[in-house]
Amino acid sequence: ETVMTQSPATLSVSPGEGATLSCRASQSVSSKLAWYLHKPGQAPRLLIYDASTRATGVPSRVSGSGSGTEFTLTISGLHSEDFAIFYCHQYNNWPYTFGQGTKLEIK
């Protein structure tokens, strides 16, 4: 199966600053990659699909890039609601798989 590796495991950033999260696939997933934000006790929320398309209602300060095996999620001007766990997810190779998550915490 395609193993998705996210880095770093934890990222400490101050509100107002930017953050860059990485996701690497063990084999090409083309552009079939999504990013989700998950806060404990809440439903995960889709942020990005097809590697770079923002989901409905996602602000423009959130962006995704990459293709093949290397992907990046960039968030600028961090707000308090942005601090959560972020997961990448590939849906190109069966079985579809998730990364282990990056926790974005307040510095």
Add this chain to the structure above:
Amino acid sequence: EVQLVESGGGLVQPGGSLRLSCGASGFSFSNFWMTWVRQAPGKGLEWVANIKEDGSQKDYVDFVKGRFTISRDNAKNSLYLQMNSLRAEDTAVYYCVRGIGWFDPWGQGTLVTVSS
């Protein structure tokens, strides 16, 4: 508003069974693939099973094949997951999600605990 609401979780002994339900509203349920995703305590997200719009195709992750059955009732806008021969490692929050590629939206999840 597009919404998914899971129910049916709880405490069950190893080897036991449980049936999860997911009620959908705010969209044409019969037009979408549906999926179950789970998250074990302290672990990441894990795809479990999905089902085609008309129920004619179902796919399962290897570790639930032969034990779990996904189904749907489009007349009731509902998705189900019948879980048999439950193991301790099946303990997780189970999420109902819309889609087969990217998942949007997600339900709040229902907790399944397998323990004696």
